[in-house]
Amino acid sequence: MVQSRRKKCTALQILSADSKGIRNAAKIVTDGGIVAYPTDTVYGLGCDPCNSRAVKRAMAVKGKRKKPFPILVASPAVAGRIAIMDRRAKALASRFWPGPLTLVLRSRVRFPNSLTLGQATIAVRCPNGQVALGLVKRCGGLLTGTSANLTGRPPCTSARMVTRILGDRIDAVVDGGRSPRRIGSTIVRIDPERVVILRKGPVREEQVTQTLRGRTESREKK
Numbered sequence: 658m659v660q661s662r663r664k665k666c667t668a669l670q671i672l673s674a675d676s677k678g679i680r681n682a683a684k685i686v687t688d689g690g691i692v693a694y695p696t697d698t699v700y701g702l703g704c705d706p707c708n709s710r711a712v713k714r715a716m717a718v719k720g721k722r723k724k725p726f727p728i729l730v731a732s733p734a735v736a737g738r739i740a741i742m743d744r745r746a747k748a749l750a751s752r753f754w755p756g757p758l759t760l761v762l763r764s765r766v767r768f769p770n771s772l773t774l775g776q777a778t779i780a781v782r783c784p785n786g787q788v789a790l791g792l793v794k795r796c797g798g799l800l801t802g803t804s805a806n807l808t809g810r811p812p813c814t815s816a817r818m819v820t821r822i823l824g825d826r827i828d829a830v831v832d833g834g835r836s837p838r839r840i841g842s843t844i845v846r847i848d849p850e851r852v853v854i855l856r857k858g859p860v861r862e863e864q865v866t867q868t869l870r871g872r873t874e875s876r877e878k879k
Contacts, residue, residue: 669823669824669830671830671832682694683792687705687797689710691704691718693829693831694831697757698804698840698841698858699814701801701804702801702806702827703729705800706726706768706799706800707799712769715803720809721808722808723774725773725779727779728780728802729784731793731799735783738765741764741765756860759780759844760845761778761855762778811839838859841856
């Protein structure tokens with residue numbers, strides 16, 4: 658009898674949103690796997706951003722995508738080690754991190770092309786919430802933070818939705834209940850000459866403007 662060579666699919670693991678679940682999820686990531694996890698916005702899709710094979714697999718899970726994956730960081734200090742944080746970036750991070758604001762900055766380090774798609778910038782965010790931040794820290798301070806969904810489709814807002822949409826194409830999902838929001842973070846790109854809102858979100862444009870204006874006024878007083 659000829660044995661089938663078809664590769665068996667590994668069942669999706671449902672992990673609890675406690676210290677044990679976070680520890681197990683981090684082990685999957687450090688071993689090159691992919692996990693979905695709750696954030697302070699929607700569910701994220703996490704893998705090691707320095708592991709090209711894992712990033713390529715995550716890209717394949719989401720489908721055709723023209724944008725680089727964002728990176729979640731454990732702290733502003735970690736962000737400063739991988740990206741150029743000028744005074745404007747530091748001011749925004751000081752007010753809105755941890756929280757739903759992503760900053761697009763020039764990269765200090767060379768990440769796999771599968772993550773950056775050849776761009777000189779990277780998107781970074783320090784998330785709020787015990788599960789997301791705990792997982793990022795367990796993963797060495799860096800974790801991809803793209804939304805858990807198929808490209809062009811709404812982001813998943815529960816572990817049940819992740820299971821239904823992504824199924825066994827990923828390795829595990831940390832079940833943290835329903836997402837507190839149904840939209841992703843605000844995305845702000847910081848160029849040498851200007852600051853641009855790339856995506857509207859929980860942090861409003863006027864809040865960004867006020868923060869940067871306050872920084873400018875503070876410098877003028879000095």
